[in-house]
Amino acid sequence: MHVLFVIDPLPSLKAYKDSSVAMMRALAARGHSLSVAYQGGLYLEEGLVKVVSQAITLVDGADLHDHAWWREREAARETVLSEFDAVLMRKDPPFDMEYVYATHLLEYAQAQGARVFNSGAAIRNHPEKLTITEFAPLTSPTLVTSDMARLRAFHAKHADVIVKPLDGMGGTGIFRLQQTEPNLGAILETLTDNGSRSIMAQRYIPEITQGDKRILLIGGKPVPYALARIPLAGETRGNLAAGGRGVAQALTPRDLEIAEAVAAGVAGRGLLLVGLDVIGDYLTEVNVTSPTCFVEITEQTGFDVAECFAVALEQAVAADPAGDAVGAGVA
Template sequence: MTRTLGVVMDPIEKINPKKDTTLVLLLAAQQQGWQLMYMEQSWLAIENGEATASMAPLEVYDDPESWFKLDERRQEPLASLDAIIMRKDPPFDSEYIYTTYILEAAERLGTLVVNKPQSLRDCNEKVFATLFPECSPPLLVSRDPKQLKAFRQLHDDVVYKPLDGMGGTAVFRVRPDDPNLSVIIEMLTQHGQQTIMAQKFIPDISNGDKRILMVDGEPIPYCLARIPAKGELRGNLAAGGSGVVRPLSDRDRWIAAQIGPVLKDKGILFAGLDVIGDYLTEINITSPTCAREINREQDTDIGGKLMDAIAKRLS
């Protein structure tokens, strides 16, 4: 029996097919015989209590010049789908939250949503990491300027960043002699009105910000170390970093072992751990990336593993 997989994503014609992780997942699903249905965030609705969407049958191709074909859209209940993968990129704003409500309505009728809508709402990617203090560097989540300044005084070299940022945006390193401490805190907290995170600076960032992909609580055995460009703090590929595929270290595997059971318990089948040196810094669950880069160098079949995990949950 053919199963149907829906995908909620950014406009497919605008993705970069050479590196897009969502395309990797869809190619794997199609290879395993899934029928694909494509949706954009604005196509979802709740009508008389029923979650519906204007959805289009989708075919995908591993071709950087022509990677998809869409058939005519039709209005269907979301519950007609066996599973849905939510791959809409941040920002995590009010519209993102409303989308999780719609997906949750389908989930209540038996459709498997990956990742679980409640967990998408509950698990802020930076605050979620604070559940694992044994894995994390010294950190502070606060909007109190006095607390944030005291943290810098205690740890000398620190990083400040917003809780809702992505791609390394608005990340600041503050050294002991930096005269911009006050203005950075004022800007990020909007004069004490917005909560941010402070972390002790980890010098190992020069060796890369490692993205470890987790499928159903288990780590892929290779990670992508994102190396900062010369003169840069951030290793994010979106900020100009370069990626190097590496095997997981013993410490990486230990960190993954602490987090994996919690991910499974929360219905988070696909996640990306960000690890610098020996420390967990973030847990990405909204739209983890880097599968294409890792698959390209190692026979990891990340998309196939995720589809196997989804099929296991359905059966």
């Protein structure tokens, strides 16, 4: 296969721990060709979705802490997106309007025969924080609103809550509001932009001290290990970007119950790879843009997550050789 990664600039990636790089390495090891493109390289001309792409080769034995782990194989070229055997949308948020436009272009490309994973429509239609509302029995009490009075009432009812923006990543903008929070008003005003922007409030889950677990679904099946991202002392955020420490652990029966419920719920929606966030017994997020933690799980358990993904991608492409299923059949 020739696989295109729509991705952030390669020099900006921390290759030694980046899940997209792990995917590339697994695919290259299985004999597949690689190209990369940036979001701005997607364009539509005379009805066809095209891309400016760069074919690359991974350097054998390269130090992944350095930037010389890849090299250009040939000059950049412009082509229709459907020419690639598979297109992986792996650009990190922010999920701004440019990202939304890109999902539309990817969706149009699928109608023209491109095989896109995760599909453009699936990424756009599964906002990572809001999607948990489809699985309310699995979640902690949750409120989504811009109304200050409702947020204050929710806080008064539950006494200890987490509030966060709907478009944040890496733990940015997350606050814990305990019963006697003196800055309650200021925090809510800031996050909601004085009542003009919806945010999410959730009852605080004390088990965060044991880790915010990332559970991966690949091809509708849960990876048998999660990465528990354990917060720094005094922190309420387990995100690795916020200083959390990642500890791989086998899925618990409750983890498996949550993973299987979500997998069944999103089956057939064009989601080959999904990252679930679970704290204690509760689902807190469903990540579909660029789920991570491949490397940490693999290094600590020996379960090769990237290899598992590469096999699932091969199977998904083989199941849709004409590129006309528009992501159907993958969970």
